[in-house]
Amino acid sequence: MSAATPASQLPGWRSFVGEAFANRSFLAGFVITLAIALMALLSYFWTPYDVTNLVVADRMKTPSADHLLGTDHFGRDILSMIMVGARNSIAVAVVAVGIGMGIGVPLGCWAAARGGWVDEALMRFNDVVFAFPALLSAVMITAIFGPGAINAIIAIGIFNVPVFARVARAGALSLWPREYILAARAAGKGPTLITIEHILPNIASILLVQGTIQFALGILAEASLSYLGLGAQPPMPSWGRMLFDAQTRMVVAPYMAIFPGMAIVITVLGLNLLGDGLRDVLDPRLRRRR
Amino acid sequence: MSLLEIEKLNLSIGGVPILKDVDLAISQGQVMGLVGESGSGKSMTALTVMQLLPNGARANGRVSFDGIDILAAPEAAMNQLRGDDIGMVFQEPMTALNPVKTIGEQVAEGIRWHTGASRRDAEDAARQILDRVGLPEAKFPLSRYPHELSGGQRQRVVIAIACALKPKLLIADEPTTALDVVLQQQILELLRDLVDERKMALLLISHDLAVVTDMSDRVTIMRHGAVMEEGETAPTLSKQAHPYTRQLAQASMHVPDRQRPAPTLPLVARVGPEVGAAIGDDMEGTPPPLLAVEGVVRDYRGRRPSLFAPAQPFRAVNGVSFTIGEGQSVALVGRSGCGKSTLARMILALDRPTVGAIRLDGAEVSALPESALKPHRRKMQVVFQDPYGSFNPRHKVERLVAEPLHLLDDQPDAAERREMVAGALHEVGLAPSDMDKYPHEFSGGQRQRISIARAIITRPRLVVADEPVSALDVSIRAQVLDLFADLNSRLGVAYLFITHDLTVARAITDEVMVMHEGEIVERGPTAEVLDRPQSDAARALVAAAPDLHRALQRKLAEQG
Numbered sequence: 001m002s003a004a005t006p007a008s009q010l011p012g013w014r015s016f017v018g019e020a021f022a023n024r025s026f027l028a029g030f031v032i033t034l035a036i037a038l039m040a041l042l043s044y045f046w047t048p049y050d051v052t053n054l055v056v057a058d059r060m061k062t063p064s065a066d067h068l069l070g071t072d073h074f075g076r077d078i079l080s081m082i083m084v085g086a087r088n089s090i091a092v093a094v095v096a097v098g099i100g101m102g103i104g105v106p107l108g109c110w111a112a113a114r115g116g117w118v119d120e121a122l123m124r125f126n127d128v129v130f131a132f133p134a135l136l137s138a139v140m141i142t143a144i145f146g147p148g149a150i151n152a153i154i155a156i157g158i159f160n161v162p163v164f165a166r167v168a169r170a171g172a173l174s175l176w177p178r179e180y181i182l183a184a185r186a187a188g189k190g191p192t193l194i195t196i197e198h199i200l201p202n203i204a205s206i207l208l209v210q211g212t213i214q215f216a217l218g219i220l221a222e223a224s225l226s227y228l229g230l231g232a233q234p235p236m237p238s239w240g241r242m243l244f245d246a247q248t249r250m251v252v253a254p255y256m257a258i259f260p261g262m263a264i265v266i267t268v269l270g271l272n273l274l275g276d277g278l279r280d281v282l283d284p285r286l287r288r289r290r
Numbered sequence: 291m292s293l294l295e296i297e298k299l300n301l302s303i304g305g306v307p308i309l310k311d312v313d314l315a316i317s318q319g320q321v322m323g324l325v326g327e328s329g330s331g332k333s334m335t336a337l338t339v340m341q342l343l344p345n346g347a348r349a350n351g352r353v354s355f356d357g358i359d360i361l362a363a364p365e366a367a368m369n370q371l372r373g374d375d376i377g378m379v380f381q382e383p384m385t386a387l388n389p390v391k392t393i394g395e396q397v398a399e400g401i402r403w404h405t406g407a408s409r410r411d412a413e414d415a416a417r418q419i420l421d422r423v424g425l426p427e428a429k430f431p432l433s434r435y436p437h438e439l440s441g442g443q444r445q446r447v448v449i450a451i452a453c454a455l456k457p458k459l460l461i462a463d464e465p466t467t468a469l470d471v472v473l474q475q476q477i478l479e480l481l482r483d484l485v486d487e488r489k490m491a492l493l494l495i496s497h498d499l500a501v502v503t504d505m506s507d508r509v510t511i512m513r514h515g516a517v518m519e520e521g522e523t524a525p526t527l528s529k530q531a532h533p534y535t536r537q538l539a540q541a542s543m544h545v546p547d548r549q550r551p552a553p554t555l556p557l558v559a560r561v562g563p564e565v566g567a568a569i570g571d572d573m574e575g576t577p578p579p580l581l582a583v584e585g586v587v588r589d590y591r592g593r594r595p596s597l598f599a600p601a602q603p604f605r606a607v608n609g610v611s612f613t614i615g616e617g618q619s620v621a622l623v624g625r626s627g628c629g630k631s632t633l634a635r636m637i638l639a640l641d642r643p644t645v646g647a648i649r650l651d652g653a654e655v656s657a658l659p660e661s662a663l664k665p666h667r668r669k670m671q672v673v674f675q676d677p678y679g680s681f682n683p684r685h686k687v688e689r690l691v692a693e694p695l696h697l698l699d700d701q702p703d704a705a706e707r708r709e710m711v712a713g714a715l716h717e718v719g720l721a722p723s724d725m726d727k728y729p730h731e732f733s734g735g736q737r738q739r740i741s742i743a744r745a746i747i748t749r750p751r752l753v754v755a756d757e758p759v760s761a762l763d764v765s766i767r768a769q770v771l772d773l774f775a776d777l778n779s780r781l782g783v784a785y786l787f788i789t790h791d792l793t794v795a796r797a798i799t800d801e802v803m804v805m806h807e808g809e810i811v812e813r814g815p816t817a818e819v820l821d822r823p824q825s826d827a828a829r830a831l832v833a834a835a836p837d838l839h840r841a842l843q844r845k846l847a848e849q850g
Contacts, residue, residue: 186639186667186672187694201684202684
């Protein structure tokens with residue numbers, strides 16, 4: 001990429017950024033995602049209250065000037081918990097999607113490029129991984145290595161691998177017979193170079209969309225694992241466990257469920273908008289039409 | 291009164307005017323040819339009649355079919371008309387059929403929907419019409435799926451669907467463009483017989499003047515959404531009163547000026563000593579041909595007839611041998627599925643022969659590993675058929691055209707690269723500034739020029755062109771053929787033109803090879819083979835090829 005056209009790269013990149021911010025869904029998604037990320041970052045330095053500080057006298061306070069989003073059943077400030085919990089949720093989802101893409105996409109591209117027994121072996125292995133319910137295996141992993149955020153990340157990440165491998169392979173397979181791939185082969189380019197230059201940019205949009213879906217699923221999976229007590233361990237707050245804690249108190253303290261739930265919804269929405277906008281911007285054919 | 295009358299039809303889509311004051315009338319039993327280049331509005335005219343326009347389309351004017359005002363008709367009334375009184379045949383038989391339904395179901399569907407017939411009656415009717423279009427039940431039971439049929443057979447199914455309810459008007463939108471010439475002739479004959487038999491009116495949309503001349507009683511010539519000329523076929527096309535009609539006719543019959551490259555090119559100078567040694571003693575002194583294909587066979591693994599039976603290999607190319615000399619332009623013609631494209635892939639070293647050898651400039655490229663092919667790939671490049679599919683849509687022209695530069699031993703730096711791309715673009719008649727655009731910003735003809743620029747940037751000595759102009763309009767086609775001829779005489783590039791279109795072969799090649807079922811059945815000088823074909827396969831191709839001169843003469847005799 002970088003060596004190909006250094007002369008025209010810079011203006012191209014600048015116009016890409018310009019285009020991106022002219023796209024409304026990209027802009028909205030970018031702002032929301034940035035806000036959530038900044039909030040998570042801020043929580044390292046400052047939160048309105050200490051989340052490890054239990055003040056039983058203040059338990060289940062409705063939202064007020066003191067506690068903007070109220071307090072939970074131990075009297076912890078919900079806003080502070082959401083801020084700290086964002087770290088956990090984002091970290092789990094980012095790393096899990098990263099693991100999935102980082103391993104799955106090369107595997108899928110390799111399978112599509114080589115075909116034959118490589119393809120067959122990889123895809124059957126994929127099927128085997130798919131055959132295990134993610135949650136069950138997560139239980140298995142945590143049984144061996146003990147519960148915790150890191151193990152939850154690994155468990156969720158492993159189950160993202162076959163998803164991305166399949167999506168990448170399907171996309172790549174449909175591209176390989178294209179004439180421009182034939183032309184590239186006639187220009188003497190090998191499978192690796194063709195995959196990097198021609199296949200990846202053309203499947204990037206479907207991978208991005210899949211990525212935002214998996215990201216959302218990652219956040220939900222983290223919530224489920226926390227619900228089972230297999231995710232982040234107390235006192236580390238997590239959105240998933242906040243929801244779980246709120247479940248039995250829905251009637252008396254609905255805000256305990258509403259705010260963490262909103263945090264999840266807004267994050268997922270922001271990511272989806274971001275992915276949607278990115279896809280539009282990355283596709284030069286769609287770009288002209290707006 | 292005419293069956294279909296279109297008066298002062300104006301159409302705009304999303305505010306962009308598409309059709310301007312279009313007038314058209316077809317009476318019962320008449321064949322109207324609608325000719326024009328892409329973007330001239332001929333398909334949109336047909337879709338207006340069917341009321342199948344895209345969202346955001348606004349039509350005004352008057353369209354009346356059999357006394358019904360189509361523009362004012364509600365959707366329910368149109369549903370009654372479509373497929374019943376008006377049938378439509380689409381261009382692409384591959385996508386016009388639903389792949390998960392049997393052909394019987396698809397033909398019967400319309401019959402049941404419009405007549406309320408029982409499943410059995412509808413299937414009987416479907417059986418009859420399929421038999422009529424040449425798919426007798428004994429060989430093609432109703433339970434066949436579209437993928438089990440060839441392109442021509444699928445188009446017969448599409449015609450069966452369109453004609454099942456004896457429509458008064460049949461609209462055929464480029465019904466044969468996706469088919470080879472022999473199939474084209476069969477399908478056109480079928481359409482003509484059906485029209486005669488059932489007194490249907492036929493609106494035949496085509497970009498091919500020869501086809502329209504052959505088929506139609508009257509022609510309407512469109513350009514940029516407006517009707518240029520309308521009249522009886524023979525007088526209109528022979529007088530060519532309108533300048534655009536003349537332009538179209540001339541483009542259809544265009545033959546580029548070719549200066550035959552002198553046969554005494556300084557070949558010897560280019561041939562290295564190692565090549566001389568490879569040829570052997572008996573050919574001492576004569577340079578090896580640029581390309582030599584020797585006894586090439588290619589088998590594909592076929593389908594297993596049953597789970598335990600061994601797979602039957604399918605032989606796509608069977609014992610083909612030929613040579614192409616330096617600067618020579620050779621056409622490889624044959625029907626679709628005859629193995630021409632497989633052969634082309636093997637020549638380009640994208641596929642390997644099962645048996646046999648392919649030598650480029652004396653080196654046996656078919657035996658070399660991919661890593662050793664680089665210096666040889668530089669000598670041959672390729673131009674594909676589809677000007678839309680042959681570029682990565684995400685790359686700019688500069689990068690697309692520069693792709694084969696990868697083959698050079700000394701990689702040019704960015705500035706040199708831009709200069710070489712600019713040179714190649716100039717060579718094919720595009721501006722150097724075009725290199726910063728994306729392929730979708732160009733028209734089909736321009737894209738094909740970009741494709742040619744990409745093919746010639748490494749100064750190859752052989753260019754394999756796989757149906758390079760069959761997706762282009764006639765006037766664009768003429769320009770691209772001129773470009774090919776020009777490059778041949780200026781750069782001395784040898785061509786292997788793969789085509790089913792004999793006019794292309796005649797226009798631009800010195801020699802023709804006719805391929806049939808994997809074998810080359812005839813080879814000779816172009817004029818010789820096309821005027822006096824010897825083999826059955828060649829005769830069939832020549833007889834089926836639409837020819838404007840011949841068609842016009844016959845029409846003139848009929849219409850006076």
